[in-house]
Amino acid sequence: MLTSFDMYWLGLCITAGNKINHYIIYKGNTGMFWGLESVDVVAIVVYFAFTIWIGVRSAKKINNQEDFYLGGRSFGKLVQTFAAFGQGTSSESVVTTTAAANKSGAAGGWLMTAMGVLVLPFLWFIPVIMRRLRLLNMAEFFVDRYQSQLMAAFYSIIQVIFFMLIVSMGFKGMSATISAIAIKPVDQFSAEEMYEYDRAERLIELKRVPIESLGANEVNELLTLNTENPKHEFSYVDSAKLMIVIAVMVLLYAVMGGLEAAFITDLVQGGFIILLTIILVPFAWIKIVQQTGHTPFEAMHTELPTSMLELFGSPHLADFTWYYVLSFSIVGGIALIGQANQMTACGSAKDDTVARFGFFTGIVMKRFSAVVWVFIGLMTVILYGDSIKNPEFIWGHATRDLLGGLGLGLVGLMIASLTAALMSTADTLMLTASSLVTNNVYKLFVTERDEKHYLLVGRIFSVLYIAGAVTIAIFSGGLVELFIYAALFNAVVAASIWMGIIWRRANLIAAWSSMIIAFCLFILLPILLPIFPGVQSSEMLKLETNPIVVQSTYTATKGDKLKRVAEIKYWRLQNMANLAVGQEPIPVEVGKPFSVTTIIPAQPVFWAELSKDVNGEIVGKGLLNVELVALQAMGFDLGDNRNSLNKTIAVSLKLIIPFGILILVGFLTKPQDKHHLDIFYAKLRTPVAPTAEADAKQMHLTTVNPSRFDKDKLFTNSEWEFRRWNKDDWAGIFYSVITMITIVGLLWGMLIIGR
Structure with missing residues (x-):
């Protein structure tokens, strides 16, 4: 029920929107602000005022850390579903998928969605594990299983870095979209922008002239402008300032309202993103019919190059072979359990069933949404060709072009929804990171303080975390590169978690050995070694693969x-x-x-790229691939491999090395105390009751008799703790496989309809 405060706040939101609408129309006499209609600005203001109200309202319910970080573990299926969808669907999800499809065709879209589709069976079991652990955050797993607070602190620091990477992608995707929407008219250009615009116009003019009619000077001018590729459009938006403003918005409501505010916002923005994604399709469809005389499915086969419609083996992504995508998906899927936000999403549910249903359904919703994003990405190629210089701007450009003239506030709603998508992901990860650092690092040094003190510290860490994410977003590279790096980041900790859950011989020494060696190989050394003099310029590290010629035969289309x-x-x-x-x-x-x-050109084996430095010397750029350097030193000639094979080897080693080390050391060292392990594994076999009181009774029975669920073990009297699947588990596998087949079928069908 709405209180008088709620009614006052909502009334204030509507009044503010009306005032802004009146001001824009009166002041500008055009109803435009940053290229947006006044109704769009009103939609944005009202939407964000509503999210702040959610934060203020939720803040009143926070009495302790469980309320702040897990919403009192009170969420039902609907909120859990959209929480999972919201966490998995930040603004970069939409932007990267459509950009990849726009740039590289169906193969690009498949690359961005493959891992999420192929790991669905994992996602049916992870929620049950997370909820049955009954922990406040994932770092507590290392205390609960390995009895090491120091390991929990180490894990917490790794996760904070990971979350900063994830949220930085969201900031970049959001700023790219809004920048593409808020385009300046020519009369608003600065002198520098006008100069570049004139050069872009000159390039367009020269391209229209028949080659035979160009003089020698014009040929040189055209070649120079082609290389320079001057910008034709400029935005009102300063990306860095926009990121800072959105960061403040995140802090305003999430620091106040905790996880409840974040999850309720997920529910609202998730619905809007699905709605607005669907709305874009008919408007793009109508414009394609008007522009080509064909439906989009027919136009794909008449207007696009045939290679744009290949899911596998496309020359647009020759390095991303089926075996690379498969290995990337497997390793990324196994690494998913290392993400601490899984505990936030699943651990806040009432019980096992709610955790499983909500999480899995939300993720499946995202997978089906991704199919639509790929479809929209391909439609933008038909509509705009290669006129959009930066594919990351394509979603914003399509929104402005297709929805901007309707005067219904849909552009403003799209901006608000995508920004809220970033905010919902950022705030959930912020709360998780804050919980990790407060409870597992800060408490190592500052003990015996009351709940209010730790809540305040958690909020301070939240501010520092968001500031770090914005900094990475401002200074980092492209979205796709960040996506691939982040997807494999948690391979460092995945072995210690999975083996701790399924193998009794996984112990403290084995887990530390696995995590430290993996951290050094995959994160620390790749960053630190290039700093040392001579490493980037080392001749040995300039090894490249051989160029490869790929011949493909197609039936020609108009495209x-x-x-x-x-x-x-x-x-x-x-x-x-x-x-x-x-x-x-x-x-x-x-x-x-x-x-x-x-022609697939020669590619560096150990670096992201080889390029000239300021002195003209060829040097390695990016992170150093330390595990491949080690293989080369052991006598393997990686220069003879295709680049895609080297990428596959590097990805596979992120799985083989941590798991191999842990298993080897586990066999050579003593297992942990048997009684401690009995209680831990009995807890994982004890279903979560719907209420805290009932669950406490169940756990008391389990503590008294740890063997009461031993009948559920697949291998009795074994060190392997695999649980026997019940009918819900088998049903989930069936649903997962059917969903995988359906999504791949939809992608495939989308490409063959209209031939």
């Missing part, structure tokens, strides 16, 4: 013909400047077979 015409024109332009390489490309005819030769 293939237009692409080949552009290739011929560019070759002739290069030839006029005596820069052409090879023979002039052969024209293609629609409906006739033609060949595409893709």
Whole structure:
């Protein structure tokens, strides 16, 4: 029931929106602000005022850390579902998926969705494990299982770094979208922007002129402008300032309202993202029909190059082979359990069933949404071709183009929803990080304080965490690179968690050995070694793979013909400047077979790239791949491999090394105390009761008689603690497989309809 305070706050939100609407129209006499209609600005203001109200309202219910970090463990299926969807769907999810599909076709979209689809069976079991651990945060697992507070602190620090990476991607995706929406008109350009705009206009003008009509100076000018690729559009938005403003918004309501505020916001923004994703489709559909005379499914086969419609083996992503995607998905799926926010999402549920149903359903919703995002990404290629210089701007550009003229506030609602998606992810991870640092690091040094003190400290750490995420977002590279790095980050801790759950011989020494060696190999040394003089310029570390020529045969579409015409024109332009390489490309005819030769260039084995420094010397850039350096030193010639094979080896080692070390050391050392292990594994076999009182009674019975659920063990009298599957487990596997087949079928069907 709404209180008088609630009614007052909601009335204030609506009044503020109306005042802003009146001010914009009166002041600007155009109803525009940052290129947005006044109704869009009102939608944004009201939406964010509503989220702050949620934070203020939720703050009144917080009495202790469990209320702040886990919402009192009171959430039902609906909130759990959208909490899982919201955590998995930040603004970078939408942006990276559509950008990958726009840039690299169906193969790019599949790369961004494959891991999430292939790991669905894992996600049916993880919620039950998380909820039955009955912990406040995931770091407590290392105290509960390995009896090591120091290991919990180490894990907490790793997770804070990981969460900063995740949220930094959200900040980058959100700022790219809003920047693409809030485009300046030409009369608002600065002098520098006007200069670059004029050069972009000149490039467009020169491209329209037949090659034969260009003079020598114009040829050189066109080649220079092609290389320079000047910007044609500029945004009102300063990305760094926007990130800071959104960070303040996150802090305003999440620091006040804790997890309840975060999860309720997940519920609201999740619904809006699904709605607005669906709304974009018919408007894009109508415009494609008007533009091409075909439905989008037909236009894919008439307007796009055929290679854009390949899920596997596309020359657009020649390095991302099926075996790389499979290994990436397996390792990333196993590493999922290392994410501390899984405990936040699943541990806040009332019981096992709610945790499992809510988490799994929310994740499945995201997977189906991703199919729509891939579809939208392909439609943007039909609509805009290669006119959008930065694919990360494509979602914002499509929103402005398709929804901007309706005057319904949908652009503002899209901005608010995507920003709220970032906020909901950021605040949930912020609360998790705050809980980890407060309870597992700070309490090591400051003990015996009351709840209010630790709540205050948690809120202070929240501020520091968000500041770190914004800093990474401002200074880091592209979204796809960050996504791949973050997806494998928790391989460092995954072995210690999984083996601690299923193997009694996993002990403190084995877990420490696995985590420390993996941390050094995968995180510490790749960052530190390039700092030392001579490492980046080392000749041994400049090893490259051999170039590979890939020949593909297709039936030409209109898109293939237009692409080949552009290739011929560019070759002739290069030839006029005596820069052409090879023979002039052969024209293609629609409906006739033609060949595409893709040259996969030599790739550095140990670095992200090799490039010239300020002194003109070739040096390695990015993180050093230490495990591949070790393999090369052991006598393996990695230069003879395809780059995709080296990537697959590097990914696989992130699984093999930590698990291998833990198993080896576990066999060579003594297991932990038997009684302690009996209680731990009995707890994992004890279902969670719906109320705290009932669950406490069940755990008392388990503590008195740890063997009361031994009938559920798959291997009795064994050191392996696999649980016998019940009908719910088998049903979940069935649902997972059906969902996987359905999603892949939808992607495949989307590409063959309209042929």
